Amino acid sequence: MTQSLCLDDPALALAASLTEKGFDAFFGTPCGILAPLYERMTREYGLRTVPREDNAVGIAAGAAMAGRSPVVMMQNSGLGQSVNTLASLVVPYEIPMLLIVSLRGVLPDRTPENLVMGRLTExxxxxxxxxxxxxxADRVTAQVGWAREIVCERRRAAALLVPPALFGWQA
Incomplete structure (x- = not known):
């Protein structure tokens, strides 16, 4: 894959980087911002749709305990729903997984129902x-490498946050 292709299509670059860096179990709930990545991961890498984000985190925890390197894709409102699962299972037991979280409520998304989560996510x-x-867009491969170091080497959770415009989402 050429660098220009990566810059032209950050969703393609992210999908390719995830698998190249050893992530191998993919779970998530649909999200408009993540749609280009979600569709590619479903079609090419077997992403499994899970109806609730906290359940996806729990399934990913099981995959991690089975020796996999899981990824959970969700909207930041789903991150809010998953706080207890993360705080009482993933963090204290140091269960490694990568969270890919879309950032609703940050520019260009100014929908009132998303503003608070947009402010609180990080x-x-x-x-x-x-x-x-x-x-x-110009650091996707390096940032997946950063996440791999934390998840696969240090065996901890990490998150990559997807701003609304990165994959072409428009308000």
Missing amino acids: SMLSDLGIPAERLQ
């Missing part, structure tokens, strides 16, 4: 002790 992850980075 601090919530920080308070949980889950390191997070906002994905940037």
